[in-house]
Amino acid sequence: xxxxxxxxxxxxxxxxxxxxxxxxxxxxxxxxxxxxxxxxxxxxxxxxxxxxxxxxxxxxxxxxxxxxxxxxxxxxxxxxxxxxxxxxxxxxxxxxxxxxxxxxxxxxxxxxxxxxxxxxxxxxxxxxxxxxxxxxxxxxxxxxxxxxxxxxxxxxxxxxxxxxxxxxxxxxxxxxxxxxxxxxxxxxxxxxxxxxxxxxxxxxxxxxxxxxxxxxxxxxxxxxxxxxxxxxxxxxxxxxxxxxxxxxxxxxxxxxxxxxxxxxxxxxxxxxxxxxxxxxxxxxxxxxxxxxxxxxxxxxxxxxxxxxxxxxxxxxxxxxxxxxxxxxxxxxxxxxxxxxxxxxxxxxxxxxxxxxxxxxxxxxxxxxxxxxxxxxxxxxxxxxxxxxxxxxxxxxxxxxxxxxxxxxxxxxxxxxxxxxxxxxxxxxxxxxxxxxxxxxxxxxxxxxxxxxxxxxxxxxxxxxxxxxxxxxxxxxxxxxxxxxxxxxxxxxxxxxxxxxxxxxxxxxxxxxxxxxxxxxxxxxxxxxxxxxxxxxxxxxxxxxxxxxxxxxxxxxxxxxxxxxxxxxxxxxxxxxxxxxxxxxxxxxxxxxxxxxxxxxxxxxxxxxxxxxxxxxxxxxxxxxxxxxxxxxxxxxxxxxxxxxxxxxxxxxxxxxxxxxxxxxxxxxx
Ligand code: D41
Numbered sequence: 001x002x003x004x005x006x007x008x009x010x011x012x013x014x015x016x017x018x019x020x021x022x023x024x025x026x027x028x029x030x031x032x033x034x035x036x037x038x039x040x041x042x043x044x045x046x047x048x049x050x051x052x053x054x055x056x057x058x059x060x061x062x063x064x065x066x067x068x069x070x071x072x073x074x075x076x077x078x079x080x081x082x083x084x085x086x087x088x089x090x091x092x093x094x095x096x097x098x099x100x101x102x103x104x105x106x107x108x109x110x111x112x113x114x115x116x117x118x119x120x121x122x123x124x125x126x127x128x129x130x131x132x133x134x135x136x137x138x139x140x141x142x143x144x145x146x147x148x149x150x151x152x153x154x155x156x157x158x159x160x161x162x163x164x165x166x167x168x169x170x171x172x173x174x175x176x177x178x179x180x181x182x183x184x185x186x187x188x189x190x191x192x193x194x195x196x197x198x199x200x201x202x203x204x205x206x207x208x209x210x211x212x213x214x215x216x217x218x219x220x221x222x223x224x225x226x227x228x229x230x231x232x233x234x235x236x237x238x239x240x241x242x243x244x245x246x247x248x249x250x251x252x253x254x255x256x257x258x259x260x261x262x263x264x265x266x267x268x269x270x271x272x273x274x275x276x277x278x279x280x281x282x283x284x285x286x287x288x289x290x291x292x293x294x295x296x297x298x299x300x301x302x303x304x305x306x307x308x309x310x311x312x313x314x315x316x317x318x319x320x321x322x323x324x325x326x327x328x329x330x331x332x333x334x335x336x337x338x339x340x341x342x343x344x345x346x347x348x349x350x351x352x353x354x355x356x357x358x359x360x361x362x363x364x365x366x367x368x369x370x371x372x373x374x375x376x377x378x379x380x381x382x383x384x385x386x387x388x389x390x391x392x393x394x395x396x397x398x399x400x401x402x403x404x405x406x407x408x409x410x411x412x413x414x415x416x417x418x419x420x421x422x423x424x425x426x427x428x429x430x431x432x433x434x435x436x437x438x439x440x441x442x443x444x445x446x447x448x449x450x451x452x453x454x455x456x457x458x459x460x461x462x463x464x465x466x467x468x469x470x471x472x473x474x475x476x477x478x479x480x481x482x483x484x485x486x487x488x489x490x491x492x493x494x495x496x497x498x499x500x501x502x503x504x505x506x507x508x509x510x511x512x513x514x515x516x517x518x519x520x521x522x523x524x525x526x527x528x529x530x531x532x533x534x535x536x537x538x539x540x541x542x543x544x545x546x547x548x549x550x551x552x553x554x555x556x557x558x559x560x561x562x563x564x565x566x567x568x569x570x571x572x573x574x575x576x577x578x579x580x581x582x583x584x585x586x587x588x589x590x591x592x593x594x595x596x597x598x599x600x601x602x603x604x605x606x607x608x609x610x611x612x613x614x615x616x617x618x619x620x621x622x623x624x625x626x627x628x629x630x631x632x633x634x635x636x637x638x639x640x641x642x643x644x645x646x647x648x649x650x651x652x653x654x655x656x657x658x659x660x661x662x663x664x665x666x667x668x669x
Contacts, residue, residue: 008052014045017395018061030196030203032391034321034378072212073145076136078124079171080230084141084307085117085290085314091269094291097313098265101293104302104310110293113241114271115259117288117314118225120177120205123151125226127170130161137209141307147209150217151176156224162252167233172253174226178204179284180382182221199390200321200380201285223284225256240294258282261294272315279317285382288316317351321380321390324348326373329360329404333412335440336520337428341366341404343377343389350381358387362424363406374398412436432472432570439465441518445473449524450516451505451583455498463487473516474577476502506582510537513585517575521561529553530562533614535588537575539622541566547621550614595624597667603631605648606641608661619668631656639664 021038025031031038042061049056056063088094101110122138135151136144151157154176161170178186183201190197198204208220226248229237238244242261249255258275262268272289279286293299293311302310328344341360348355358379360366371377371389376396381387406426408417415430432438442461446453456476464470469483479502484495508516514537515527522530533551534540540562548559565571602620604613604627611619616639617627631638631650638651638658651658659667 008048008055011045011048011052011055014041014048015060017041018045020395022061030199030207032378032393034319034323036319036321037323037378073147073210075139075143076124076134076146077143078136078141078230079126079169081307082122082124082138082141082144082173082230083304083309085312086308087288088313088315094269094272094313094315095265097291098268101302101311105298109264110298111240111295112262112265112268112291113245113259113294114262114268114289114291115225115227115256116275116282116286117290117316118175118177118256119200119202119285119287120175121202121209123147123174123176123209123224124230125151125157125172125174126231127161127166127172129168130164130166132157132159145210149214150209150211153214153218154222154224156254158252160252163250166251167235169231169233171230171232172226172248173228173230174224174253176205176209176222176224177201177284178208178220178222181283183285186220199378224254226253227256227290237296240296241292241299242294244296265291268315276317280382286317287320288314290314320351320382321378322348322350322355323376323393324355324379326371326375326377326389329366329371329373331407331411333410333428333434333436335437335444335518337410337430337434337437339406339410339417339426339428341406343371345377345379348379350379350387353381355379355381355387358389360389363404363426364424366404370394370403372397372401372404374401410434410436435465438471442470442473442476444518445516446476446505447516450512451508452512453501453505455494455501460487460490460498472574472577474574474581477506477578477581477583506584508583508585510535510585510587513537513578513583514540517565517571519561519565521558526554526558531588534618534622536622537587539618541572542621542624543618544621547614547617547627550617596669598624599626600624600636601626601628601634603628603635603638603647603651603656604641605638606644608639608641608664610661610665616664623668637664637667 018038018041021031021033021041025038045060046062049060049062086097088097098110102108124136124138124144125132126134126136132148132152134146135148135157136146138144152159178201180201183198183204186204187197198207204220205222208217208222211217227245228241229244229248238247240261245255245259260271262271268289268291275286275289291313293302299309299311304310325346326343327346330342330344332340332342334340341363343358343360345356345358360371369389369392371392374397376393378390378393379387380390406417409415410417410428410430413428413430413434413436415428415434417426417428419426428434428437430437432441439458439461442465443458445451446456446461453476461470464479464487467487469479470476479499481492481495481499484490484498485492509531511524511528511531514522514530515524529551530540530548534543543562545556545559545563548554548562549556597620602625604616608616620627628635631647631654633654633656635651635654635656638647638656640648640658640660648658
């Protein structure tokens, strides 16, 4: 028996693996490896089959052109084949492409049409007598799947063409995609409902279009850009690709607004660099740029090889997805004690940036993806968002891998870890006893939008907390030169500067101060809302949940956190200390905050002129009054504005004192 007859084990393994990935990609629309990794495996199989051609079988993944026949959708034969695109991964390859073209055309330079390469699903739209009669996926280029019912739900696809000068038969080629914002919203909702999320916008577009029920597609935020034609009903085409696209646009079809006509290949490269740089700011995902010889006569002259035209080229951007392995899963403690698992990765270059960490958000997320130490994973970095793990290659999982579990004690301070009610997060119960929370609370306190203490960075805070010099923000104001200069790498000059910056932060605003306290759920906007509505810290500290909730944008969750924060004696103490060391802000109202109305009960009815109901309520409460919603014998005053309700008659019948707005304002000082 010759060696040649032995089945090559790697060939069999590669086929099995590629079949699996094909299935996940085409049938499930849910791939677990990056395209680049798939291509690598595919090429490895092709190479082996070239070495051992007798082992090529008709069912090898290399023997298939295009997509798998995937579903219950009907098959559609395209009138004109849908070609694919050759790829270039470097500027040299692009320049070589241009040189081949110039030589074949015997010209010095060529005008190109350049457009972003959308990362969606290629479709063919068939119009007859100006009406959309059929829409299909590209499939293998010859035949695709009938997705007419789904395409009809996309609002940017005209069901009838505008104008009258269209060919009787027109095939329009385009890319259906899901814009980034729609994709993010869709996944957020899917996750909240424990439904399946998509790995990326392209899978989301493909998955949405291959539904049997168009009602599902209708709810997906899909859009389309058209980039070419197939059958053209025998009519005369315009001279150039650019003119063709303008024509399509006039007929009501959507064209990518970034498309440009460019004088030569150098301009194409400049266009590529510009788009690569703006990639994150675009509303849709793109994975490169497509250059097309603009003049259609030249396109015809150049023709095509195999399945790709000679006159077009996809210049790919660096991949945003790569494979790497998980070295460890560590748990970080946030400012509010929330534990966030973070995957420490084998460093990998993703789109020009070295990625070493990926957030795993929370335990639910880890469970959903089942990420474990030692796993091979696809990481994705898009825009300036934190890199994330898209999928795990379970077939490459080490046999001894173990399920990740959350620690039951804080990795920083050892306090108990608890999961509160229905929240997804686990929290360290250590509060400001926990050094991690203390460090971050301090970092937040000094940050630019809070008390803005320049020169007190993460490093210094780390030292101050480690040495136990600073436990609460108030301690910052008690630091002296000797303490600071005693720290490592702190000279007298910088220490003096730090002290000056700390001192300079004392005059502040109520909104900044509130924000700086780091109350959970209270961001800058909420802090501003509270400061505006109540005017004084005293009033906020005494407001009950109902009063807080009466404010715009303050819901029960925020109100509860605000109440809980001020109910905590420790927090009130820190505030007192901060005021004692001289942190101060102008209060909106000048009234003395003596509880001059303590024990008095007010009821408001009707609309006041100068105060909103909430303001009136807040100011009354600031002076110790109680504001009730119903009139009783215990009511001291009923404040009556315009169009009072039944409370006025109740007050009259009970003999409660009735006052108007002017009298109220006098009482409020
Ligand atoms: O944005 C795209 N994905 C895109 C795809 C594009 N802008 N232009 C394209 N042009 C062509 C030719 C030149 C063959 C008409 C394409 C594709 N083809 C294409 N998409 C998927 C397969 C081929």
